[in-house]
Amino acid sequence: METIELEALDCDIGKRMDVFLAEKIQEYSRSYLKKIIEEQLVTVCGEVKKANYKLKSGDKIKVLIPSPVNLEIKPEDIDIDVIYEDDILLVINKPQGMVVHPAHGNYSGTLVNALLKRCHGLSGINGVIRPGIVHRIDKNTSGLIVVAKTNEAHLDLSQQLKQHSIERKYVALLEGRLREEMGKIDAPIGRDPINRKKMAVTSKNSKNAVTYYRVLESFQSNTLIEAKLETGRTHQIRVHMSYIGHPVVGDPVYGYKKQRFKLEGQLLHAALLGFVHPTAKSYMEFTAPLPDYFKKILNILRNNV
Numbered sequence: 001m002e003t004i005e006l007e008a009l010d011c012d013i014g015k016r017m018d019v020f021l022a023e024k025i026q027e028y029s030r031s032y033l034k035k036i037i038e039e040q041l042v043t044v045c046g047e048v049k050k051a052n053y054k055l056k057s058g059d060k061i062k063v064l065i066p067s068p069v070n071l072e073i074k075p076e077d078i079d080i081d082v083i084y085e086d087d088i089l090l091v092i093n094k095p096q097g098m099v100v101h102p103a104h105g106n107y108s109g110t111l112v113n114a115l116l117k118r119c120h121g122l123s124g125i126n127g128v129i130r131p132g133i134v135h136r137i138d139k140n141t142s143g144l145i146v147v148a149k150t151n152e153a154h155l156d157l158s159q160q161l162k163q164h165s166i167e168r169k170y171v172a173l174l175e176g177r178l179r180e181e182m183g184k185i186d187a188p189i190g191r192d193p194i195n196r197k198k199m200a201v202t203s204k205n206s207k208n209a210v211t212y213y214r215v216l217e218s219f220q221s222n223t224l225i226e227a228k229l230e231t232g233r234t235h236q237i238r239v240h241m242s243y244i245g246h247p248v249v250g251d252p253v254y255g256y257k258k259q260r261f262k263l264e265g266q267l268l269h270a271a272l273l274g275f276v277h278p279t280a281k282s283y284m285e286f287t288a289p290l291p292d293y294f295k296k297i298l299n300i301l302r303n304n305v
Contacts (some may be wrong), residue, residue: 002065008055016025017044018051021063022196023205028065030196036065073102073131075117078109082118083286088153088279089146090119090132093288096142098264101130115147122147123154133160135232140252140265143170144273144288156278161232167274170227170237171216171290173297174246175265178223182214185240189233198253199235201243209233211240219301222249226271237268249297267294 006024008015018037023032037044037051041064044053075088081093094111101112107233115122115132122132125148132147134157148154160166190206192198201209210230217224223246227237241247242254248262249255274285290298 004063005063006061006063008057008059008061008199010057012055012059015055015058016051017042017049017053017055017061020055021061022191023269025063026191026205033063036063041066055159073112073116073172074106074108076113077116077117080111080114080118081288083144084284088150089148089157089277091117091144091146091273091286094137094142094270095147096291096293098141099139100136100145101133111145111147118130119149121149121167123149123151125151125154125158132137135161137270138238138266138268140250141170141268141270142288142291142294143270144286145270146273146275153278160275164230165276167285168229168232168270169272170229171269171271171294172221172227172237172241173249173294174225174241175249176221176223176246178213178215178225178246180215183212185209185211185213185244187240187243189236189239199233199239201239207231207234209240211237217298218264220304222301238266261297261300263293263297267297269294 004025008020012020018030018034021033024083025033034051040048043062044059082090083093084091099110104108112131112133124131132149134146134148134154137143137145146157148157187201187209188203188206189199189209190202190204191206192200208231212228213225215223216226229236238248238251238254247255248266248268250259250261251266255266269280269290271284272287274283277284
């Protein structure tokens with residue numbers, strides 16, 4: 001069981017305890033934190049309090065986070081598009097609709113389930129739920145992802161990610177027409193203060209996020225862009241594009257409520273991935289073509305111009 005100890009400051013006076021915890025412990029949802037409050041796993045100065053307890057300056061809060069339940073993730077015979085593979089890593093072109101690793105509500109049919117069937121060994125750095133997973137892309141984002149078979153490869157690739165030296169380029173179709181042919185969005189991203197299941201551009205409890213973009217093609221009411229990530233925040237491209245008023249077409253969370261096309265998810269594709277091979281120390285670069293459903297929409301737009 002993990003123990004987290006916090007102290008309420010003058011600026012926290014009067015805050016509800018569940019709100020305070022949601023601000024300070026962002027890796028867990030507010031509903032989950034309320035649940036552990038109800039289970040009397042949170043104390044204030046040694047006393048159990050309710051979620052609506054109003055904090056006082058100097059209150060010492062102790063939070064006990066239950067240890068995760070060890071789940072048996074089963075190998076599954078699922079076809080995956082392997083672009084490259086050697087003894088220490090794989091590069092995979094993930095389809096739209098596939099979850100990268102098991103999580104609440106998705107314990108089968110994930111990329112990890114498929115990898116466990118295909119590979120004899122995967123990096124164990126991220127534990128039983130995320131073996132081999134160095135970085136992720138959203139369920140309804142398609143494209144390239146690198147997977148580590150060894151811990152050494154995982155650590156090396158993670159360090160490259162941290163240093164922003166991994167080349168990642170995405171292709172996205174946006175709502176509306178961009179005025180500028182290229183640009184930079186430098187806006188911090190954190191949990192949406194109103195809806196904790198979403199991310200947002202916010203100065204509160206956020207991390208810096210930088211996205212570069214350039215226009216590939218313009219249509220009457222849409223723009224096709226290439227986006228390059230400097231940082232890799234959750235939903236970064238989707239949040240940044242929505243922030244500048246041009247959400248990704250088909251995005252069910254950050255996009256328009258009324259969608260012109262019937263899509264399963266956002267038109268966002270991880271088209272290029274480049275990194276230095278952990279042992280060969282040579283730069284490797286991979287590309288993946290746009291999925292057919294993405295190209296179909298582009299053909300519709302081109303014919304309407």
